Amino acid sequence: MNLPHHLTPRRHPDTAFRIFEGEAVLISPTQNMVRLLNVTGSRIWELLDGEHSIADIAAILSQEFEVSPAHALSSVRAFVQTLAERQLILLEP
Amino acid sequence: MDPYQSLLARLKQQHTPYAVTWELTHRCNLACFMCYNVPRTHPELSTEEALDVLEQLARAGVLRLTFTGGEVLTRSDFLTIARRARELDFAIDIKTNATLITPHLADALAALHPVSVEVSLLGATPETVQQIMGGQDTFERILTGVRLLLDRGVRVTLNSLMMRINLRERQAMMALAHELGIPHRVVFKMSPDDDGNDKSRGQQLSFEEMAMLYGEMCEPFHPRPDHSQARTCSVGLHTCLIDPYGVIFPCVELRIPAGSLRQQPFETIWREAPIFRELRERHTLAHMPACRACPLQTYCEGRCSGAAWKERGDLYAPHTLACRQAQARYHSLHPTEPTPSPPLFLEPAP
Ligand code: SF4
C-alpha cells in the first residue's frame, strides 16, 4: 500500500537518537533494538518532525541528493513504511 | 564487526562523547556497607542546573545516559530530569535499589521507556540482604519494586556484587532472576571508596573462590589482545561520569576530576581536561610495563586504571584484584597446571 503523500509522520517519542556525522543511530527501548541509518535515511529521519509531509521530504531529498522527484517519492514512502512497521515513527501527527 | 560496533570504534577514535553515567545524588535510603560514595557537605546540582547539563550533553552528541546514585529515586526532581532527558532524545538507563518503587512511580518509570533498569540484588534471603543493605524489609521491597516494573513491561536486570557474605547465595540469586525471567549479572569488583579508603577489603573474594565461580559460570573467555597499542578499557575515549556536584570524572572508578560544570561548559572539559588528554594519548599497554611483562596478561579481564590509581597511586600499575582475577581465570581454564604469578605478587606490597 502506498502511503498518502500528504501524511506528516513524526519520530516516535520513545525512540532515542543522535546523528553522528550525518548518520543516525536510533535506539528503540520498546523494540530493544539499535539501528543505524545511512546518510539518506538519516536525512529523512531528521525531517520526520510531524511538520514535513512525505511529499515535502521527497522534494527536499530530490534536491539535495539530485535524484528524480518520482524516485525520491517512492524511496521516502518505502522508507517511512518500514520505519512505521518497526514502530520507530508515528504516521499520525 | 557489526555496524554498531564499528560506529562505537569510530566514536572512540574521534573522542566523541557517546555515553555518560550521571550520579544524580549520593543520598540513599539504604546503607550498604560496601558503598563507595563519600558524602560531601556542599549542595548537589539543583533541578535548574541539572536541566542545563542535559542541554549541554545533548548538544555535545551524547546519546546514552545512565542515571545512578546514591539512590536516584531519593531525588524529588528525578522524574523532571528524566522526562526532560527523554524529550531531548537520550536513551536512558536507570540504576536503582528498587525499594522506593510504588505502583504510581512504576507507571511513571515505565512511561520514560528506559532501555533498562538495573537493580542490585545482593542476596537471596531477607537476612543476607538486610545485613548488607540495611533498611526495613529490604529484600521484599526490592522484589516488589522489580515486579512492579516487570508488570509494566520495563526491562530489568539484576546485578549481584559477589562478596564473601553472599557467595553461598549466588545460585539462589540466579534462580530468583530466572524465576522472574530477567538477566542476572555477576560482578566481582568491590571498589574502594571514592577517597581511596578500602573499608570492604575483607569481603573481597579469594583467588580460590573466584576460580570456583569462573568454573561454575562457564562463561566464554576471550583472551585480550596484547599489542602495545591495546587498551585495558576505553576510559576517557567516549564516556565519562558526572557526580552529584557537577564534577566530571573519566569513569566511576577513576576519581581524578576533569573539571566542574559549575565552572566550565561540558564541551570544554571534555576536550581540554588534562586527565582526558592523558588517557587518550597514553592509556595503552605500551605505558603499562608491569602488565606488558606479565605472564597472565592475556587472561587479565579485570584490570582497571581507577582501581590501580586508588590502590597504588599509579594509573598504569597492576592492582591486586585484577591480578587475582587473572590467576583465577587461568586456574579455571588450566586446573592441572601451576598458576603463574603476576609481577605485582612478586613484589612486596607498597
Ligand atoms: S594480571 Fe595484574 S600484572 Fe598481569 S596484566 Fe593483569 S593487572 Fe597487569
Ligand code: SF4
Ligand atoms: S575498567 Fe576501571 S578505569 Fe576502565 S572504565 Fe572501567 S572503571 Fe573506569
